[in-house]
Amino acid sequence: MNGALDVVLRLIAVFVVFLAFPLLVGQAEHKVMAHMQGRLGPMHAGGFHGWAQLVADGVKFAQKEDIVPADADRGVFRLAPAVALLPYLLVLIAIPVGPGEGAVGQAIDAGLFYVLAVMGVGVLGSLMAGWASANKFSLLGGLRTAAQLLAYELPMLLAAASVAMAAGTVSLIGVLDAFHWWWVPWQIVGGAVFFVAGLAELQRPPFDMPVADSEIIFGAYTEYTGLRFALFLLAEYAGIVVLSGLTAVLFLGGWHGPFGSDGLGWLWTLLKTAVLAFVVIWLRVSYPRLREDQLQKLAWTVLIPLALAQIALTGVVKVVIS
Amino acid sequence: MNLATHGAALQAAAGHGFLSPSGVEIVFLLVGVVTLGAAVLTVTTRQLVHAALWLVVALGGLAVEYLLLTAEFIAWVQVLIYVGSIVVLLLFGLMLTKAPIGRSPDADSAGRPAALAVAVAAAATLVWVVTDAFRATWIDLDGPAHGSTKVTGQALFRHWVLPFEALSVLLLAALVGAIVLSRKYAAEAGAGPDAGAGTDAGGRAPRTGERQS
Numbered sequence: 110m111n112g113a114l115d116v117v118l119r120l121i122a123v124f125v126v127f128l129a130f131p132l133l134v135g136q137a138e139h140k141v142m143a144h145m146q147g148r149l150g151p152m153h154a155g156g157f158h159g160w161a162q163l164v165a166d167g168v169k170f171a172q173k174e175d176i177v178p179a180d181a182d183r184g185v186f187r188l189a190p191a192v193a194l195l196p197y198l199l200v201l202i203a204i205p206v207g208p209g210e211g212a213v214g215q216a217i218d219a220g221l222f223y224v225l226a227v228m229g230v231g232v233l234g235s236l237m238a239g240w241a242s243a244n245k246f247s248l249l250g251g252l253r254t255a256a257q258l259l260a261y262e263l264p265m266l267l268a269a270a271s272v273a274m275a276a277g278t279v280s281l282i283g284v285l286d287a288f289h290w291w292w293v294p295w296q297i298v299g300g301a302v303f304f305v306a307g308l309a310e311l312q313r314p315p316f317d318m319p320v321a322d323s324e325i326i327f328g329a330y331t332e333y334t335g336l337r338f339a340l341f342l343l344a345e346y347a348g349i350v351v352l353s354g355l356t357a358v359l360f361l362g363g364w365h366g367p368f369g370s371d372g373l374g375w376l377w378t379l380l381k382t383a384v385l386a387f388v389v390i391w392l393r394v395s396y397p398r399l400r401e402d403q404l405q406k407l408a409w410t411v412l413i414p415l416a417l418a419q420i421a422l423t424g425v426v427k428v429v430i431s
Numbered sequence: 432m433n434l435a436t437h438g439a440a441l442q443a444a445a446g447h448g449f450l451s452p453s454g455v456e457i458v459f460l461l462v463g464v465v466t467l468g469a470a471v472l473t474v475t476t477r478q479l480v481h482a483a484l485w486l487v488v489a490l491g492g493l494a495v496e497y498l499l500l501t502a503e504f505i506a507w508v509q510v511l512i513y514v515g516s517i518v519v520l521l522l523f524g525l526m527l528t529k530a531p532i533g534r535s536p537d538a539d540s541a542g543r544p545a546a547l548a549v550a551v552a553a554a555a556t557l558v559w560v561v562t563d564a565f566r567a568t569w570i571d572l573d574g575p576a577h578g579s580t581k582v583t584g585q586a587l588f589r590h591w592v593l594p595f596e597a598l599s600v601l602l603l604a605a606l607v608g609a610i611v612l613s614r615k616y617a618a619e620a621g622a623g624p625d626a627g628a629g630t631d632a633g634g635r636a637p638r639t640g641e642r643q644s
Contacts, residue, residue, distance in 0.1 A: 180532060181532070182478075182480075182532045185480070185481075185484065217503070218503050218504075218576070218579050218580055219503050219504045219507050219579075219580045222504065222507035222508060222511060222580075223507045225511055225515075226507045226508070226510035226511035226514075226515060227510065229510075229511060229514070229515025229516070229519075230510065230514055230515060232515070232519060233487065233514070233518065233519070233522075236519065236522045236523075236526075237484070239526070240480050240522070240525070240526060240530070240532075241480075241532070243532050248526055248529070251522075251526055252523065252526050252527065255519050255520075255522060255523035255526065256523065258516075258519050259519075259520070259523070262515070262516060266511075278580075279504075279580050280580075
């Protein structure tokens with residue numbers, strides 16, 4: 110009975126995090142972008158610093174009519190937002206935030222493979238939306254999403270494999286248990302490759318070619334309105350949380366910190382995640398969009414060689430120190 | 432393969448009857464039925480993209496079956512490779528060729544009976560081989576996992592290294608073949624629009640271009 114209660118409590122905690130953190134990232138994006146680009150709109154609603162902007166956005170989405178285009182494939186069209194969003198909830202279950210058994214939703218033996226596999230499923234939501242909308246801009250967006258996936262999937266896996274080699278395990282908790290501070294400089298190239306490839310998976314700028322609003326309206330999400338569109342946005346922010354959290358856990362030592370990592374380790378995880386999420390937002394306001402061929406070139410001539418070099422370095426160091 | 436090498440961990444079926452199944456066995460059968468249904472729908476539906484999506488359900492169901500057999504690593508690799516990559520490639524191809532919404536009247540081919548015969552023969556062979564190989568061996572679900580990453584890795588790199596390496600060579604040959612095919616076309620086309628696309632997508636794009644021209 111106690112075991113069952115424990116599991117339920119953990120799942121509820123993960124669900125609350127899943128509902129709250131993406132909204133926090135969304136609010137932070139409003140404010141950071143407003144400051145960096147001198148935007149006045151997001152600083153207005155509610156008075157002080159525009160605190161109510163996110164609430165207003167939510168009300169706006171909830172009020173809008175839920176429209177399915179006449180020629181669309183209704184079933185697939187309606188299912189797509191759920192397929193895009195749910196994988197990130199499932200990934201969040203496996204990310205450890207602190208030391209010990211108590212600080213993870215569910216310890217998974219092959220956690221690294223689990224998170225990468227389940228994150229990849231989310232892309233299917235964009236593809237389904239792009240095809241089912243019966244709109245050529247949506248179809249183009251879906252095509253670009255798929256082409257992008259072909260480019261970033263391999264470097265992301267290779268970078269993750271480097272950490273697994275270093276730790277000698279594919280369990281996320283095992284990776285953290287094996288962590289030493291000098292892993293950060295050792296694995297920094299792999300970390301950068303992982304983060305960049307993850308940005309491409311989330312279709313965040315500078316890799317937002319699949320939703321490039323100045324070219325193809327809003328890509329696969331063009332025909333969506335109201336809450337279904339909000340779900341896609343939520344999936345994007347949940348993706349930022351998951352990517353930042355994973356990068357922090359795999360490459361920056363998660364709950365390890367210079368001090369206080371025994372009791373307050375979860376604060377270190379949250380701090381690192383928040384800093385990385387800030388970098389994601391920062392990149393959005395400061396980098397121009399890459400074209401499809403530029404992305405492919407970056408992936409195949411820069412990211413994959415770098416990831417392979419990182420694996421070679423990991424292997425050499427691992428053999429030398431053992 | 433993994434099961435065979437760890438025969439010591441398996442028990443004979445002496446203590447197991449088919450009339451008093453455990454919860455896991457019932458779930459296993461139900462997921463199996465769903466997987467089979469999705470697989471049948473994949474090949475019978477007239478809507479191309481729906482076929483690809485039913486394939487996702489079938490492959491996902493297979494991953495759940497692996498999980499229920501405690502082969503966690505294999506299950507996640509199944510999701511990673513097949514659902515995350517192969518199906519995306521399929522959908523990419525379907526979108527490139529503008530798969531219509533609704534039924535595709537030309538989705539049927541005259542080879543239906545032949546395909547059915549091949550499918551039935553393949554299924555019969557596989558079922559026969561698997562039942563003959565494992566007969567009534569039973570996995571002890573309560574003990575340590577037999578399909579954990581560690582166990583799978585040890586089995587793969589201690590007992591099955593040669594097949595593993597042979598498969599790598601096969602994949603390498605396929606990779607080189609894809610490059611050769613795409614380069615040949617680029618040379619023939621001269622300064623065609625696809626000539627510069629020397630990436631992974633380049634191997635696919637020229638072939639679609641060929642069909643359209």
